[in-house]
Structures are given as C-alpha cells and as structure tokens.
Amino acid sequence: MDFDFKAIAQQTAQEVLGYNRDTSGWKVVKTSKKITVSSKASRKFHGNLYRVEGIIPESAAKLSDFLYQTGDRITWDKSLQVYNMVHRIDSDTFICHTITQSFAVGSISPRDFIDLVYIKRYEGNMNIISSKSVDFPEYPPSSNYIRGYNHPCGFVCSPMKENPAYSKLVMFVQTEMRGKLSPSIIEKTMPSNLVNFILNAKDGIKAHKTPSRRGFHHNSHS
Secondary structure, eight states: OHHHHHHHHHHHHHHHHHHHHOOSSOEEEEEETTEEEEEEEOSSSSSEEEEEEEEESSOHHHHHHHHHOOTTHHHHOTTEEEEEEEEEEETTEEEEEEEEOOBTTTTBOOEEEEEEEEEEEOGGGOEEEEEEEOOOTTSOOOTTSEEOEEOSEEEEEEEETTEEEEEEEEEEEOEEOOSSOOHHHHHHHHHHHHHHHHHHHHHHHHHHHSOOTTOSGGGTTO
16 A cells, blocks of 8 residues: 555656646746746646745755644644644655635635645755645545545745755645636635745744744644
8 A cells, every 4th residue: 555655656746847847838827925826727637737936045955844744834834724644654755634724715615635745855955745635545535524636736845056045946736626616716716825825834934943932832743
C-alpha cells in the first residue's frame, strides 16, 4: 500500500514540475500585492489549473520546510479549519485530512480532502511539495462534508538568484470542489483566495521567525 502511495507521490511531483516548466497558454486573472494569479484549462477535469506566484522573504529551504510541516498550518492558513496528518509513509511523504472553511460568504460550504503530500528536493535548492487526493479507507467520505478532489497541486520553492535569502514561490492548484457549485462561483472566488493564501503564508513564516515573547508555546507541537 505505502509502496503504491510512494509511486503516486513521485508521479505527482513530476506533474507539478511539468506545470512549472510550462510557459504557454496561461492567462493572468489577478494581480495584487505583488502576487500574480494565472489560469488555464485543466487537463484533469472540467475546471482550471491555477498558477500563483509571489516572492517570500525567506530561504527556499526554510520556506519549503515551513509549508511541508503540519503542526501549525491552521494557525496561519485561514482557508482551513482542520489539517491533520493521518498516515506517515516516510520522512518525505504523508497522507493528510483537511477541512476547509466556507468561502464566498458561505455560498461555498466547507469541503474535506484526503491528500497525499510529498516533498522532493531538486538541484539548485529547488523543492517541490506536491499533493494529490487519494482513497484512504480509514477516512471514507462522511455525510458532514462534501469530499472534494485535488488533482495534482503543489508548491515550487526556489531561491532568488540575486538574493538567496528570498524565495520565489509558485503554487499550482487544481481543485475539484464537487457538489452542485456553478463554475462561475469558483472562478470568481478562487483568485482572491489564492492571493490570500500567499499573504497568510508570508505572515505565518514571519511569525514563525520571531520567537514568541510568551515563551516558546509555538513549538508545543514538536
């Protein structure tokens, strides 16, 4: 079983790397606070593949560790209410269960996802954290939430050549929300949600760097 998951994880990282190298056909749908969101039709489902780019004032190694670890994700990621590792495969690979907040003033109700998350390190200090939905029998869909499906998604963290203390973060998202949502609602809300994610990550990594004045309670999950 874990062997199969590992193969899926490696395949997903390969696909994310392919998206990162793909320069044609992207349409810019939003620019805000130095973050650019582009999209193109997904080849995986009837919806969009989104590409989100921003600069983060942190090294690529630290940024990818920050995005890969699960412990304090919900303290900074405002789009999620639950982010739990439910099965660890090895030090680079795990399965997580997430539950999103509702979006678009409640018109998009919370979704839950079971995703296979994998970090792969490439030459030149580039790291890819990929995720893709999988079936995990221990966590069947429940009647409380619509189970969404993430086609290959991921973060690509690479050092800025002129200043390696800064990173370029490129995020790819192709989420099938499922349920009875009109594509137009998703297309209206997705770009600003993605910009907010990058802004939240920037705040989160900044808070992470500044040791808390009230003792080290932010390390309590380790």
